Amino acid sequence: MSFQPNTSQNKEYKIRLEKSFTDQKPGTSGLRKSTRQFQQTHYLESFIESIFRTLPGVKGGILVLGGDGRFGNRKAIDVILRMAAAHGVSKVITTVDGILSTPAASNLIRSRNAIGAIILSASHNSGGVNGDFGVKVNGPNGGPASESLTDEIYSCTKNLDEYKILESQNIRIDSIGKYFISSMTVEVIDGVEDYIHLLQNIFDFDQIRSLLNNNFPIAFDALNAVTGPYAKRLFEDLLGASKGTVRNGKPLEDFGGCHPDPNLTYAKELADLLLLGEAYAFGAACDGDGDRNMILGKGCFVNPSDSLAVLAANAECVPAYSNGLLGVARSMPTSSAVDVVAKDLGINCYETPTGWKFFGNLLDSGQITLCGEESFGTGSNHVREKDGLWAVLYWLQVLANKQCSVEKLMLAHWSKYGRHYYSRHDYEAISIEKANGLYTRLESLLPSLVGESFAGRLISHADNFAYTDPVDNSITSNQGLRILLNDGSRVILRLSGTGTKGATLRVYLESYVSSKGNLNQHPQEALSDLIDNIDYVAEISKRTGMKVPTVIT
Ligand code: G1P
Ligand code: ZN
Numbered sequence: 001m002s003f004q005p006n007t008s009q010n011k012e013y014k015i016r017l018e019k020s021f022t023d024q025k026p027g028t029s030g031l032r033k034s035t036r037q038f039q040q041t042h043y044l045e046s047f048i049e050s051i052f053r054t055l056p057g058v059k060g061g062i063l064v065l066g067g068d069g070r071f072g073n074r075k076a077i078d079v080i081l082r083m084a085a086a087h088g089v090s091k092v093i094t095t096v097d098g099i100l101s102t103p104a105a106s107n108l109i110r111s112r113n114a115i116g117a118i119i120l121s122a123s124h125n126s127g128g129v130n131g132d133f134g135v136k137v138n139g140p141n142g143g144p145a146s147e148s149l150t151d152e153i154y155s156c157t158k159n160l161d162e163y164k165i166l167e168s169q170n171i172r173i174d175s176i177g178k179y180f181i182s183s184m185t186v187e188v189i190d191g192v193e194d195y196i197h198l199l200q201n202i203f204d205f206d207q208i209r210s211l212l213n214n215n216f217p218i219a220f221d222a223l224n225a226v227t228g229p230y231a232k233r234l235f236e237d238l239l240g241a242s243k244g245t246v247r248n249g250k251p252l253e254d255f256g257g258c259h260p261d262p263n264l265t266y267a268k269e270l271a272d273l274l275l276l277g278e279a280y281a282f283g284a285a286c287d288g289d290g291d292r293n294m295i296l297g298k299g300c301f302v303n304p305s306d307s308l309a310v311l312a313a314n315a316e317c318v319p320a321y322s323n324g325l326l327g328v329a330r331s332m333p334t335s336s337a338v339d340v341v342a343k344d345l346g347i348n349c350y351e352t353p354t355g356w357k358f359f360g361n362l363l364d365s366g367q368i369t370l371c372g373e374e375s376f377g378t379g380s381n382h383v384r385e386k387d388g389l390w391a392v393l394y395w396l397q398v399l400a401n402k403q404c405s406v407e408k409l410m411l412a413h414w415s416k417y418g419r420h421y422y423s424r425h426d427y428e429a430i431s432i433e434k435a436n437g438l439y440t441r442l443e444s445l446l447p448s449l450v451g452e453s454f455a456g457r458l459i460s461h462a463d464n465f466a467y468t469d470p471v472d473n474s475i476t477s478n479q480g481l482r483i484l485l486n487d488g489s490r491v492i493l494r495l496s497g498t499g500t501k502g503a504t505l506r507v508y509l510e511s512y513v514s515s516k517g518n519l520n521q522h523p524q525e526a527l528s529d530l531i532d533n534i535d536y537v538a539e540i541s542k543r544t545g546m547k548v549p550t551v552i553t
Helices: 043-054 071-087 102-111 145-159 193-200 205-212 227-238 268-275 304-313 336-347 356-364 388-402 406-417 432-449 527-536 539-544
Strands: 002-004 013-015 031-034 062-067 091-095 115-122 134-137 160-168 175-183 184-189 219-222 282-286 293-297 301-303 327-333 348-352 370-373 377-380 417-428 456-463 482-485 489-493 503-513
Touching: 013 102, 043 071, 043 134, 043 145, 043 160, 062 071, 062 102, 071 091, 071 115, 071 160, 071 377, 102 193, 102 388, 134 145, 134 456, 145 219, 145 503, 184 205, 193 227, 193 388, 205 227, 205 388, 219 227, 227 388, 268 282, 268 301, 282 388, 293 304, 293 388, 293 406, 301 304, 301 327, 301 406, 304 327, 304 336, 304 370, 304 377, 304 388, 304 406, 304 417, 327 336, 327 356, 336 348, 336 406, 336 417, 348 356, 348 406, 356 377, 377 388, 388 406, 417 432, 417 539, 432 456, 432 482, 432 489, 432 503, 432 527, 432 539, 489 527, 503 539, 527 539
Parallel strands: 002 175, 062 091, 062 115, 091 184, 219 282, 327 348, 327 370
Antiparallel strands: 013 160, 031 134, 115 134, 175 184, 282 293, 293 301, 370 377, 417 503, 456 482, 482 489, 489 503
8 A cells, every 4th residue: 555645735725716607507417517618717616615515524524536537537536635625524535547436436435434425427428528527426325415405506606706725736546545635535445346345245146157157148338438447347357257248348538439328329339239149148338437227138128117127026036135125116207117016016116206316215214125217227225326237237147047038038027017118219409498498388288188189098197297205205396297198108208407418308108018918019119109199299390300319219
């Protein structure tokens, strides 16, 4: 362990801001802006100062710090370390080169009794000078900061007139060690080790290892983002997968020009390998900061909503969940596939607004064990974030236990529970004005739609989703327009809270077929009447000028 005594002056400065920033309202997960916006003088510092003034326990507390390695990561860590020291933080735990996945950060907060974390990531958005940057704040339970804390941080940014920072030498974080800035300790750890240890306590590694050694070739695509080092250690070093299993495994500042979003559009190379090729039995990818996952089998894509349902239905295969699940939760736009499993298991299923923060209270109070979102997010009570590699191991454990292919497992699942055909259509980078116009018009129409026919069915309910947290009774409204049909089908419209260019309209389509119905249709076909009807009712193509969505999942 190296030791670098405090050699600099560590003089504290108060930097005056000529104007405060008014555009630092955090979205679905943290403050996410273009890299260029973040490069404005004092921009990052303003948001960080507001965090340090707002997050409880900063003075004398322990803070976790790291990011997905995108352009700006290292520089931001340097600034944050110096500001943390100026605010009296007692210790910052960071990782070699500041590479830290979101779920690993969540784990560190919990295992090291930290007051929270600052995670530098714009998740699945592209990186580099022309890409995006982001700052996420997590609280002491390991999860994303609550709505009220993010609101407080935002109001602080709007009235800020100065921030505190220490002058210091460049702080080296390229190797494990302990350093000091003034009286603050900087502990640089191997970011992978603690996280792997956590997974070893959840899964039966021996069973997964024998699956991988038994003619079950897998491919994992880290998309040049944060999961590369974790996945190499896991799959290639510990679970016996062959070298080269992890593709694009070195975190790059611009993700190699790729878009680190594990879906059929942006992880096409991997999708083609599995859907068109014969070489692999299983494929998976994670996003920029490692909290999302995509699961593929040979010739088979697993819809994330189905993935959550399959994991819930097969919890007995995983040592950590073999005693049963406390309950499950899904975000509102996620399909109801997991609801059917929960009913069968006799456990509660909660429906929350979009965004992981809404699972926090349910997990903390022991009401749920598993939760997930349609946007390739799945997780459990082992941390307070969704966890990409955890989901991949969970799938491998189930497959090892059942000794079957992904495709067979899916067919068996639908034959038991029925199938929720599901798709999300994203219309990206539309003008904010047009998006708002479309949304408010549809919202005002909702009351008059109830009782009307829609795709040969009747609209039984239409509203703008509001959520009352069952733990603290807080109410979160305006969470998406829901059109519910009398056969259980649903169409939902939301405006994204994570985009950085114009507005993104998301249309979620879901139609249920019982186990006796046709389980083998293409989702876009099974949903075609819903797709046509919502286009007509919401005037999507007419108002956006877009004939087809930008991304179909
Ligand atoms: C998107 C997803 C949402 C997820 C969030 C952060 O948010 O839809 O489920 O929690 O990213 O990963 P949105 O852009 O829809 O607001
Ligand atoms: Zn992410």
